[in-house]
Amino acid sequence: MPTMESEIEIANSSTVQTGHGTAPAQGMQYTRAFAGLFLRDLHVLQREKIPFLIRIVMNPLLFLFVFTYIMPHMSGGAVLNPTAQMAGANFSTVLLPGLMAVAIMFSGIAAVALPLAQEFGITREIDDRVMCPLPVSAVAIEKIVFSALQSMIAAAIVFPLAYYVPATPVYAHVNNWPFFMVVLALASLTSGALGLVIGTSVKPQQIGLIFGTVVMPITFLGCVYYPWAKLDAMPWLQRGVLINPIVYMSEGLRAAVTPTLPHMNPIVILLMLTFFLVFLTVVGIKGFLRRVIG
Amino acid sequence: MASIVQVEGLRKVYEGKQRVVALDGIALGVREGELYGLLGPNGAGKTTAISICTTRVLPTSGAVRIAGIDVVESPALARRLMGIVPQYNTLDRACTIYENIHFHCLYFGFSRTDAKQRTNQLLEQFHLTERADSYPSQLSGGLAQRVQIARAIAHRPKVLFLDEPSAGLDPQSRIAMWDAVRGLREEGITVVLTTHYMEEADELCDRVAIIDHGKILVEDTPATLKGSVGAQKVYCLDLSDRDSPAALVGQLKLVHGVRGVEPTSGGIRVFADNADGLLPEIVRVSNPYGLRDLTMTETSLETVFIRLTGRDLRE
Incomplete structure (x- = not known):
């Protein structure tokens, strides 16, 4: 007759085997860990919702206020106002998708790159997340996915602002909702992946430099304030900006939200966004692994 | 197991x-x-x-x-x-x-x-x-x-x-x-x-x-x-005469109760049993070599480390 101790021994060993033997159990373990990480991020975000709102509202609000409210009201505003140069459309309409793209991209930087710089830095908090029972690459993917959620909220905030702030009405109309949703999701995920690449490739103490060297150039040269088609007078620039993922975010949103404006072919946009998403995710995960696993 | x-x-x-x-x-x-x-x-x-x-x-x-x-x-x-x-x-x-x-x-x-x-x-x-x-x-x-x-x-x-x-x-x-x-x-x-x-x-x-x-x-x-050291006490001698410890090492080895003697950078280290009268004997033998200071410790894991590497854990 087995003793009580040996029975406990047997019970223990059988739970161990069922615990990490089968593939579904393993999938379940990963899913729950992933969900746990997501819940944690959600919890922290909802506690900091006021700073979050300020962060995502200020940039589009100020932009719209200055360029679509103050300038049209200024004396001699017609000369200052870029609206005059936008054949057939007003500047507010041009700005709407552009500001959504900027909001999406800034969120990617603020939600992934900046926190990562801190977590890799003095605090090494990242070790806590990395010790979760799921593959380390999934920790990086969770960061991208959560950042995408913030990007979508940030993009959505631009709509009401663009409706109320500008002096001239914005002509926005989504003809194709599925296309809009796909573009929004791809753009948001891509910006999270971009944040991951930046956060893992820059030394924590140099993260401030990133705004001058990466964020500003890709924003200003990202067809945010002008449609890509209007660059045709400068072919070198029109070709040059094609390596910038922000171009496809703003053009994609332009095609989806303000289809009356000139925009790139939607198929090309989707293909290029997908390409950048995959490329930046792979590079970002590689960087992440390099930083956390010695 | x-x-x-x-x-x-x-x-x-x-x-x-x-x-x-x-x-x-x-x-x-x-x-x-x-x-x-x-x-x-x-x-x-x-x-x-x-x-x-x-x-x-x-x-x-x-x-x-x-x-x-x-x-x-x-x-x-x-x-x-x-x-x-x-x-x-x-x-x-x-x-x-x-x-x-x-x-x-x-x-x-x-x-x-x-x-x-x-x-x-x-x-x-x-x-x-x-x-x-x-x-x-x-x-x-x-x-x-x-x-x-x-x-x-x-x-x-x-x-x-x-x-x-x-x-x-x-x-x-x-x-x-x-x-x-x-x-x-x-x-x-x-x-x-x-x-x-x-x-x-x-x-x-x-x-x-x-x-x-x-x-x-x-x-x-x-x-x-600790038992493997084969001694219960460690005496560290700080000597002003740093050139001729070899002779002293030989002399100390003959003292009853001493298990091992080795030179260190500033003097000599003696591993010994808990024998009566050992301390005065060590002092007497090493005095002519300019004994400046002496510290005595119980054998610890530190002693084990010193025995194995010849170095202090803190060095």
């Missing part, structure tokens, strides 16, 4: 401008329920060894198995079997103490109800209930350490790794931490810790491996290790 932590031929070489061999083929086995210590000076390779065991560093060669699970092949599975308290504070700064433990439970697949229950239980066990709503930045080093231990065992791991648990702790917190660690053993958790404090290893550990320059020099119970 089978080892719960099995380390075989572990090597870690950091290639670069300066090639560093952090671990040079270590092998060890930790038995279930044991409190096991890796003792060695700073830079000996202790942290590298523990980082490999806890899947945060990849070995150059060799293998580590935790309860039979290979940590390189199945890191995510292995992590479920282990808890880790690193040297530095990795608490989630954006979350309270309660949330730190609660989310840890969720990461490890607890339901919300179970996570809540486990968190409250741990807060009580580690006397942290009053600080549940504090943020990590508001805690002292000792308290943060306690939270880290509570969090590390929240998912009921089989093995807990503690990397230099008393580094930076005041003496009182250190003793509290020791009590907490002993308590874990009663729960059946195997504990592996690294330390460069020999009292800590001596006080806490069932077995100790002494590690230096990436190699394990010796592995046994603290009592056996």
Whole structure:
């Protein structure tokens, strides 16, 4: 007759085997860990919702206020106002998708790159997340996915602002909702992946430099304030900006939200966004692994 | 009995401008329920060894198995079997103490109800209930350490790794931490810790491996290790005459009760029994050589380390 101790021994060993033997159990373990990480991020975000709102509202609000409210009201505003140069459309309409793209991209930087710089830095908090029972690459993917959620909220905030702030009405109309949703999701995920690449490739103490060297150039040269088609007078620039993922975010949103404006072919946009998403995710995960696993 | 932590031929070489061999083929086995210590000076390779065991560093060669699970092949599975308290504070700064433990439970697949229950239980066990709503930045080093231990065992791991648990702790917190660690053993958790404090290893550990320059020099119970020195006392002589200790070494060896004599940088070290009248005799013999000072200590793990390497742990 087995003793009580040996029975406990047997019970223990059988739970161990069922615990990490089968593939579904393993999938379940990963899913729950992933969900746990997501819940944690959600919890922290909802506690900091006021700073979050300020962060995502200020940039589009100020932009719209200055360029679509103050300038049209200024004396001699017609000369200052870029609206005059936008054949057939007003500047507010041009700005709407552009500001959504900027909001999406800034969120990617603020939600992934900046926190990562801190977590890799003095605090090494990242070790806590990395010790979760799921593959380390999934920790990086969770960061991208959560950042995408913030990007979508940030993009959505631009709509009401663009409706109320500008002096001239914005002509926005989504003809194709599925296309809009796909573009929004791809753009948001891509910006999270971009944040991951930046956060893992820059030394924590140099993260401030990133705004001058990466964020500003890709924003200003990202067809945010002008449609890509209007660059045709400068072919070198029109070709040059094609390596910038922000171009496809703003053009994609332009095609989806303000289809009356000139925009790139939607198929090309989707293909290029997908390409950048995959490329930046792979590079970002590689960087992440390099930083956390010695 | 089978080892719960099995380390075989572990090597870690950091290639670069300066090639560093952090671990040079270590092998060890930790038995279930044991409190096991890796003792060695700073830079000996202790942290590298523990980082490999806890899947945060990849070995150059060799293998580590935790309860039979290979940590390189199945890191995510292995992590479920282990808890880790690193040297530095990795608490989630954006979350309270309660949330730190609660989310840890969720990461490890607890339901919300179970996570809540486990968190409250741990807060009580580690006397942290009053600080549940504090943020990590508001805690002292000792308290943060306690939270880290509570969090590390929240998912009921089989093995807990503690990397230099008393580094930076005041003496009182250190003793509290020791009590907490002993308590874990009663729960059946195997504990592996690294330390460069020999009292800590001596006080806490069932077995100790002494590690230096990436190699394990010796592995046994603290009592056996101390016994292996073959002496109960160590006399360190500080001599002003540093050129002629050879003659003195010869003379001291003849003194009754002396087990071993070796020259050091500033004088001579004498290993001896607890014999009566030994101290005056040593003083008498060494006086002509300019004896300036003499310190006497009981044999400790430090003595073992000195015997093995000829160096102090602190050097």
